[in-house]
Amino acid sequence: MGKQRKVYIISSGVTKFAKAHPDMDFRLMVKKAFDYAMKDVPNLQLKDINGSRISYFSDHFARQLKAASMVQDFLGLNPKDSRRIEWGGATGGQAIQAGWETIASGRMDVCLVAGFETMSRVETWKGNEFIALASDTNFDYPVGGFYTGYYALMVQRHIYEYLRKTRFANIKDEKKAQLLATKEAIRIMAMVSVKNHINASHNPYAQYPGKTTVDEVLKSEMISYPLNRPCICTMSDGAAVMMLASEDVVFDYTDNPVLISGVGCGTDTMRLADRPHEKVPLFKWENEKDYNNLKYPGVHSFRAGRAAALEAYKHANIKKPIKELSFIELHDAYASSEIQTYEDLGLCKYGEGYGFVEKGHPFLKNVDYGFKLPAKGTIPVNPSGGLIACGHPVGATGIMQGAFAFWQLQNSIKKHFGNDKLQIEKAKRGLIHSHAGTGSAVTVSILESVKK
Amino acid sequence: MKPKKLEKFREVMEEIKKSGAAIYKNPKGTEDLVILSPYHINYVHSYAQDSKFFLALAEGKLLGSRCKKCGMKYGTPRSHCMKCGSETEWFNLPLVGKVHSWTTCYFGSEEFMNEVPFNLVLVGFEGVDTLFLSRLVGIDKEDIFIGMKIKAEFKKDPKYLVSDVCFKPV
Numbered sequence: 001m002g003k004q005r006k007v008y009i010i011s012s013g014v015t016k017f018a019k020a021h022p023d024m025d026f027r028l029m030v031k032k033a034f035d036y037a038m039k040d041v042p043n044l045q046l047k048d049i050n051g052s053r054i055s056y057f058s059d060h061f062a063r064q065l066k067a068a069s070m071v072q073d074f075l076g077l078n079p080k081d082s083r084r085i086e087w088g089g090a091t092g093g094q095a096i097q098a099g100w101e102t103i104a105s106g107r108m109d110v111c112l113v114a115g116f117e118t119m120s121r122v123e124t125w126k127g128n129e130f131i132a133l134a135s136d137t138n139f140d141y142p143v144g145g146f147y148t149g150y151y152a153l154m155v156q157r158h159i160y161e162y163l164r165k166t167r168f169a170n171i172k173d174e175k176k177a178q179l180l181a182t183k184e185a186i187r188i189m190a191m192v193s194v195k196n197h198i199n200a201s202h203n204p205y206a207q208y209p210g211k212t213t214v215d216e217v218l219k220s221e222m223i224s225y226p227l228n229r230p231c232i233c234t235m236s237d238g239a240a241v242m243m244l245a246s247e248d249v250v251f252d253y254t255d256n257p258v259l260i261s262g263v264g265c266g267t268d269t270m271r272l273a274d275r276p277h278e279k280v281p282l283f284k285w286e287n288e289k290d291y292n293n294l295k296y297p298g299v300h301s302f303r304a305g306r307a308a309a310l311e312a313y314k315h316a317n318i319k320k321p322i323k324e325l326s327f328i329e330l331h332d333a334y335a336s337s338e339i340q341t342y343e344d345l346g347l348c349k350y351g352e353g354y355g356f357v358e359k360g361h362p363f364l365k366n367v368d369y370g371f372k373l374p375a376k377g378t379i380p381v382n383p384s385g386g387l388i389a390c391g392h393p394v395g396a397t398g399i400m401q402g403a404f405a406f407w408q409l410q411n412s413i414k415k416h417f418g419n420d421k422l423q424i425e426k427a428k429r430g431l432i433h434s435h436a437g438t439g440s441a442v443t444v445s446i447l448e449s450v451k452k
Numbered sequence: 453m454k455p456k457k458l459e460k461f462r463e464v465m466e467e468i469k470k471s472g473a474a475i476y477k478n479p480k481g482t483e484d485l486v487i488l489s490p491y492h493i494n495y496v497h498s499y500a501q502d503s504k505f506f507l508a509l510a511e512g513k514l515l516g517s518r519c520k521k522c523g524m525k526y527g528t529p530r531s532h533c534m535k536c537g538s539e540t541e542w543f544n545l546p547l548v549g550k551v552h553s554w555t556t557c558y559f560g561s562e563e564f565m566n567e568v569p570f571n572l573v574l575v576g577f578e579g580v581d582t583l584f585l586s587r588l589v590g591i592d593k594e595d596i597f598i599g600m601k602i603k604a605e606f607k608k609d610p611k612y613l614v615s616d617v618c619f620k621p622v
Contacts (some may be wrong), residue, residue: 020461022476022484063491123465129561130597138502140530142613144557144564144583149572152555160553160598175597192545225556273528273574273583299553299574299583 001315004104006247008257009447010044012403013037017207017238020120026056026067027074029239030114034075037241040258041253044109044243048253050108051081053094055115056395057088060130062118071114081108088134089333091115092398093434093443096242097263100445101107103246110249113242113402117393121236127235134437136271143355148232148334150272150438152224155336158300159185159226162351186226188354189335190217193230193388194370195363196332199390200385202367202421205400207236207391213370231335236391240399242406255451258409261429262446266307270440272299283313283346285320290349302337302439305344312431313346318444322379326427327408328362329401331435331442332386338362341433347379347442364422383408383422398434398443405430409449455485497562499612501531504542507559509617510610514545516580527577527584545577545584548622552583558592560584569593573619590620 013036015021026030038044043368052075054068064070070083081102087094092115099113109224119127132145140150163181171177194214200206217230250257269275275293281303282288297303309321318324328345332338339353348356354364360373362381384390384404387397407416408427414420434443455473457465468488476484499506508515512593517529521538533540552574560568573588573596588602601622610616 022461022486023462023480023482025476061487085542123562125562125565128559132561137497138499139614140585142615143587144560144567144570145614146564149555149560152557153553153572153574156555156598157553164598171588174599175595176497178597179594181459209476217608221558223557223559225558269534271528271585273585274526274530274534274583276534277581 004152005106007103007260008245008247008250008450009242009260009406010245010250010254010257011037011040011243011403012406014205014403015239015401016205017236017393017396017400019207019236021237024120026062026116026239027071029237030071030116030241031074031431033239033241034112034114037165037243041243044110044253046076049077049080049110049112051102052112052114053085053102054082055085055091055096055097055399056117057086057091058117058130058394060133061121063121063129064264077112081197087441088436089331089394090398090434090436090441090443091395092240092400092402093432093445094265094441095399096402096432097265097443099242099244100260100263102246107430109246111242111244111398113393114239115399116239117395119393120236120237124235125202139273140271146224147437148164148224148227151334151336152227153272154299154438155185155226155334155340156182157298157419158336158340161294161300163354166351182226185354186218186228187214188357189226189339190214191357191371192195192332192335193339196382196386196388197230198365198367198369199364199383199422200389202417202419203385203390204417206385206389208234208389209385210389227334227336231388233333233387233392236393238393238396238400240396240403242399242402250439254377256410256412257450258406259448259450260445261313261448262318264308264310264312264315265442266304266311266446267441268297268302268304268439270437274305275299275303280350281310283310285346295348296398300390301340301350302344302435302442304439305341305433305435305444308442309345312444312446316448318446321345321431325379325431327383327405327424328431328433329384329405330381330386330433331397331401332382332388333392333435335388337435338381338386341435342381345431345433367421380424383424396413398432400443401432401434402447405432405447408449410451457483470525505529506612506614506616509606510612512606514547514584514604514617515542515578516542516545517541525573525580525582527580527582545580549575549577549584549602549619551596551598551600551602553586553598554588554596571596573602576621587615587618588620589618
């Protein structure tokens with residue numbers, strides 16, 4: 001990347017995600033999150049904000065075109081620069097990077113990034129249809145358009161590549177071996193679901209906080225085999241904002257900003273069926289012979305996630321993420337995609353994602369999950385509870401993850417959550433990950449605390 | 453007539469389907485007026501460069517495409533190669549393939565809710581570089597596995613949708 005100015009986060013706000021907010025339209029939801037963020041940096045006045053990047057995913061859900069303009073209008077930011085950002089499920093992550101660009105380039109000194117979604121406006125099955133329209137309407141949607149189904153196809157192949165061929169390699173009966181491998185994966189995915197729900201029980205912004213157990217998750221309703229209900233995020237209403245400032249003005253507003261030290265973005269084919277079968281783009285610590293017989297990405301991995309991580313790590317000068325990152329807020333629309341993403345981000349090698357969970361690496365050290373974990377807390381993933389437990393109002397989601405990561409790095413979780421159970425001690429560097437439809441677009445951003 | 457005041461949002465959603473409007477007595481203390489707002493559109497959808505594929509389905513043929521320059525073979529046709537950008541040409545896919553991955557959906561989009569449960573399958577064809585998404589019928593979930601041989605079956609009454617073809621066990 002060429003020469004650029006440093007970009008900092010100075011404040012954030014989140015409207016509690018809920019099934020429905022009939023007392024607030026999208027403008028008021030954003031306004032509440034915005035007012036919260038403004039209150040956190042009293043020196044910042046409306047006149048100091050140079051413009052905005054505003055994100056929402058679906059015009060179908062909004063049923064109001066130019067809804068981003070209406071947010072700009074409602075907040076009193078006219079006649080300043082603004083535009084809408086949309087990139088499927090990665091909309092929020094993209095909006096943050098779009099905001100980053102306005103400052104890095106020198107175009108703005110202070111930029112508001114705001115996002116929202118109002119998914120309660122239709123029944124869940126209609127919502128599923130709107131989301132499935134973000135798949136190819138010639139070749140994918142008419143077959144039975146359902147995003148959970150698409151992710152189920154992906155994880156089934158992941159299970160085949162990485163559990164069937166390893167832990168169950170000795171079983172000759174193919175059908176039986178695959179059945180056992182899938183059963184094993186369902187158990188491990190349940191551990192991820194339990195992690196995220198229990199983490200969220202300390203997060204006042206979460207839509208579905210709760211103590212749950214692996215047994216409870218295993219007994220729940222199957223939605224698309226092998227994904228059951230608690231392993232899938234739900235639809236929500238919500239908004240989130242993030243205020244960004246340049247290196248020239250940041251300390252006018254706060255003495256505890258967080259630096260955005262790396263940005264990365266990757267893409268892949270819209271249709272799952274088109275995904276190529278090639279070689280793995282390697283991190284420095286991986287060898288080609290690690291993946292001798294692996295055809296990549298196929299439908300089992302997210303090449304866009306790997307591409308985004310490669311770019312962001314290079315930008316932030318990260319050599320070994322598992323050692324240099326304090327935590328990750330990861331787009332866990334499905335417990336399966338959380339596991340698949342560990343591998344894309346290089347927290348472990350391809351194929352090691354299931355064991356990574358069983359060993360306890362992505363769990364929080366000081367939280368009890370009801371089962372033994374030998375290597376608990378190496379790198380907490382979704383300390384906030386993630387999408388599975390916080391909810392997923394698409395345009396707000398990536399910014400919500402950013403807000404939680406920002407507060408972690410400010411060491412201000414207690415101030416914003418009312419308790420410090422989820423505060424990671426000495427959090428120095430965090431990663432936020434935003435992910436669109438079957439991995440067709442992924443952003444990775446690296447955030448770093450500044451205060452010594 | 454004034455809209456009914458209701459305390460449960462689920463009841464509000466039912467009421468507006470009947471009378472068009474209702475007031476939600478929000479536990480937060482507000483009274484939110486909610487109305488029904490229907491939205492129906494008939495799109496004029498052209499298959500454009502993909503048209504030949506859908507016409508072939510009606511004749512019991514499955515078309516893939518092959519890059520004229522680099523030879524990449526697509527199991528779901530693309531008019532231009534994603535590797536080198538060159539134009540592709542049509543070719544007949546085999547009607548027998550293998551399960552590359554699969555799932556059973558018990559829930560879904562409104563349009564397909566009356567069809568659940570159904571199986572989705574990604575089909576792989578011998579010597580073809582990419583896959584094809586379809587439904588897998590005529591088999592219990594317990595009997596499906598990755599690698600099993602399946603064959604194409606075409607609808608007798610084509611709707612010119614990709615669902616004019618589905619797969620079943622050989």
